[in-house]
Amino acid sequence: MSSSMKSVDAHLADILATVRTLAPLELELERALGTTLAEEVSSPVPLPPFDNSAMDGYAVRAADVAAAPVSLPVIDDIAAGSGELRAIGQGHAVRIMTGAPLPAGADAVVPVEWTDGGTVTVRIDRPVREGNAVRRAGEDVQAGEVVLKPGTTIGAAQLGIIAGTGRRRVWVRPRPRVVVLSTGAELVEPGTQLGPGQIWDSNSFTLTAAVREAGGDGFRAGTVTDDPAAFLDQLDAQLVRADAVITSGGVSMGAYEPVKEALGPLGTVRFEKVAMQPGMPQGFGVVGDDQVPIFTLPGNPVSSYVSFQLFVRPALRKMRGLPAGPPATRPAHLLAPLHSPEGKRSFLRGVLADDGTVTPVHGQGSHQLAALALANCLIMVPEQVTEVPSGASVQVIRI
Ligand SMILES: Nc1nc2c(c(=O)[nH]1)N[C@H]1C(S)=C(S)[C@@H](COP(=O)(O)OP(=O)(O)OC[C@H]3O[C@@H](n4cnc5c(N)ncnc54)[C@H](O)[C@@H]3O)O[C@H]1N2
Numbered sequence: 538m539s540s541s542m543k544s545v546d547a548h549l550a551d552i553l554a555t556v557r558t559l560a561p562l563e564l565e566l567e568r569a570l571g572t573t574l575a576e577e578v579s580s581p582v583p584l585p586p587f588d589n590s591a592m593d594g595y596a597v598r599a600a601d602v603a604a605a606p607v608s609l610p611v612i613d614d615i616a617a618g619s620g621e622l623r624a625i626g627q628g629h630a631v632r633i634m635t636g637a638p639l640p641a642g643a644d645a646v647v648p649v650e651w652t653d654g655g656t657v658t659v660r661i662d663r664p665v666r667e668g669n670a671v672r673r674a675g676e677d678v679q680a681g682e683v684v685l686k687p688g689t690t691i692g693a694a695q696l697g698i699i700a701g702t703g704r705r706r707v708w709v710r711p712r713p714r715v716v717v718l719s720t721g722a723e724l725v726e727p728g729t730q731l732g733p734g735q736i737w738d739s740n741s742f743t744l745t746a747a748v749r750e751a752g753g754d755g756f757r758a759g760t761v762t763d764d765p766a767a768f769l770d771q772l773d774a775q776l777v778r779a780d781a782v783i784t785s786g787g788v789s790m791g792a793y794e795p796v797k798e799a800l801g802p803l804g805t806v807r808f809e810k811v812a813m814q815p816g817m818p819q820g821f822g823v824v825g826d827d828q829v830p831i832f833t834l835p836g837n838p839v840s841s842y843v844s845f846q847l848f849v850r851p852a853l854r855k856m857r858g859l860p861a862g863p864p865a866t867r868p869a870h871l872l873a874p875l876h877s878p879e880g881k882r883s884f885l886r887g888v889l890a891d892d893g894t895v896t897p898v899h900g901q902g903s904h905q906l907a908a909l910a911l912a913n914c915l916i917m918v919p920e921q922v923t924e925v926p927s928g929a930s931v932q933v934i935r936i
Pocket residue numbers: 719720721723724736737738739740741785786787788789790791794815816817818834835836837838840903904
């Protein structure tokens with residue numbers, strides 16, 4: 538590897554050593570999806586809170602229907618939500634609905650399908666065992682029992698059980714707010730006409746979406762031209778709402794590199810060459826009074842996306858309070874030969890099939906975004922390897 542280049546692992550290690558886990562805050566449940574639980578959640582009451590029926594039918598004493606078919610008087614009707622219940626005596630039945638509390642004295646429920654459905658008296662066709670179709674108090678959760686531990690990612694089911702324990706608000710580490718800025722004088726908004734030398738800005742859409750996929754809230758702050766002062770103004774305006782900033786473009790060796798020119802003099806952002814392909818020109822550091830982490834990714838669309846997966850995604854995990862490290866890899870069986878530059882770790886775009894084979898897509902240039910859009914994994918080729926034969930075992934990262 539060229540000695541002037543930094544390794545992928547060293548760059549990620551620097552980033553993870555710098556970014557901080559976000560402080561917990563208390564959020565309404567409606568806003569807690571995708572956040573990380575920062576407290577232990579336990580239930581103040583048993584769940585279910587009371588013995589209740591699992592079926593629509595009749596609450597009885599099992600012993601009273603042992604000789605079924607039998608007819609029993611129906612002494613009450615209990616809907617879900619009923620509060621005042623009459624205890625049932627020997628030889629009685631009570632019509633009961635799913636979720637309704639089991640009356641005292643009853644020890645089983647006969648499903649309505651096994652009866653004539655009567656409301657004054659009911660004929661019960663089959664005997665039931667004690668406990669039939671009865672859900673016991675505390676069967677799901679005991680009073681005081683912990684249902685979720687800190688560090689849990691809150692998905693739909695987790696949100697459900699938090700609400701199910703009666704909570705309206707919860708302490709979480711929030712989704713990181715990430716501002717995405719594209720730079721480049723050639724960029725115009727999709728949906729407008731292209732002039733000579735212009736292209737539509739795609740990176741800000743890719744990166745904002747990638748932030749969301751990684752559990753953050755991405756804000757597209759639009760594009761800035763190649764003017765470093767305009768870039769700094771825009772950055773300054775965005776910092777108030779940012780836990781991190783991502784820029785794309787303006788970091789290589791050209792005559793107009795606004796990101797490098799604007800941030801370089803601050804001394805808090807380092808611009809380096811990382812031994813990888815794509816994504817060699819990288820910048821990372823902190824900006825503003827709050828030392829907001831900033832990732833200055835290369836402008837080539839595939840390069841910025843691959844850089845996101847390798848460096849920003851793990852950083853967002855750390856900010857979210859989750860275990861963070863290099864992206865997970867899995868082995869795959871390569872179906873075509875590959876070339877890779879000496880001294881750089883390559884991340885080639887491939888299609889991983891269910892049978893564990895991987896086929897590189899056509900178009901491995903860092904500008905070939907359409908080829909990236911067909912891929913579902915990155916095929917990793919180590920720094921010292923330049924040729925990989927078809928049939929070899931390779932490591933891939935799912936994307
Ligand atoms: N003399 C050298 N030239 C380049 C080097 C180098 O080491 N020496 N590195 C190359 C590599 S590798 C990359 S990657 C790029 C990185 O360049 P920048 O980060 O400065 O990005 P730009 O020059 O602004 O743009 C590069 C390329 O990507 C297109 N682009 C930029 N932003 C967007 C966007 N938001 N949406 C879509 N496409 C975008 C841009 O038009 C350029 O084609 O530098 C190489 N050059």
